[in-house]
Amino acid sequence: MTPAALQSACEAALARLWGDTTDGAHDLGHVRRVLANARTIAAGEGGADDMVLIPAAILHDAVNLPKDHPDRSRASALSAEAAAEVLAALPYPAEKIPAVAHAIAAHSFSAGIAPETAEARILQDADRLEALGAIGLARMFHVAGQMGAALFDADDPMALYRTLDDRRFSLDHLEVKLFPVAAAMQTETGRAIAAERAEWMQSFRTRLLAEIG
Incomplete structure (x- = not known):
């Protein structure tokens, strides 16, 4: 699966997950900017896997809960679970799914999960730049x-x-x-x-x- 095909498949899956919900601060433009930020940071840092960064960036807000929602702190963990399900249904390397899930789970400020991989650190910074x-x-x-x-x-x-x-x-x-x-x-x-x-x-x-x- 090429990076472009992976991005397209993840964006299509995200559209299905979001359905008719709209959020001007968390829309397709946001996730594409996060991906662009992630690639900029990865280019500066080196050593990151683009095939992990792409789905992690596109699907990091797969479950998007309002700031005042009681389960807001679990949104990134729920997004990680949703992303794993999306990727499992694609021709995507199964061994990379845990890295994607960890990067997504750790990206959130409110989750309090320490990023343990290069991709997780990059995604956290990429999202926070937004x-x-x-x-x-x-x-x-x-x-x-x-x-x-x-x-x-x-x-x-x-x-x-x-x-x-x-x-x-x-x-x-x-x-x-x-x-x-x-x-x-x-x-x-x-x-x-x-x-x-x-x-x-x-x-x-x-x-x-x-x-x-």
């Missing part, structure tokens, strides 16, 4: 809007006199999660890209604060 930079901000505000959060606290946007609360205020998410994510990348290539994107987000926040006075 939370940074311009695309990260777009996704952040999109998800926050879905959950009913305000853009920021008009009285104290930088939380100088209150506790950070990213469930109420979108801008708080930068300090609560996104800047820490940028500082905790697994690979040297991922860290370099994340640092540039985090710097851009800081510049955006500075501009936003200037505009709102």
Whole structure:
């Protein structure tokens, strides 16, 4: 099975798994960007198996639960199980399926599973890069809007006199999660890209604060 055929088969399987559900922050564009990120990181790091990265990246959100779902922390494990079933039905090397499943299970921030392989470390960084930079901000505000959060606290946007609360205020998410994510990348290539994107987000926040006075 060629890499292109594998990607096409995994995308078709993902479409079947998602059905009619729509999520602007977790759509086909997202998984394709994660795959592109993974390939960029793999090229910088070396030693990764593209035939593991492709299905892991495409199927990493096969089971996509909302941020406030009680089983959210299990979403990556459920996605890993779904991916294993998809790959078992394809002309795909059975011996590679555990590596794909581990990479998917370990990619999630909330799962708390340490990545043990090159592919798992790369996928975790590739997915987390989607939370940074311009695309990260777009996704952040999109998800926050879905959950009913305000853009920021008009009285104290930088939380100088209150506790950070990213469930109420979108801008708080930068300090609560996104800047820490940028500082905790697994690979040297991922860290370099994340640092540039985090710097851009800081510049955006500075501009936003200037505009709102």
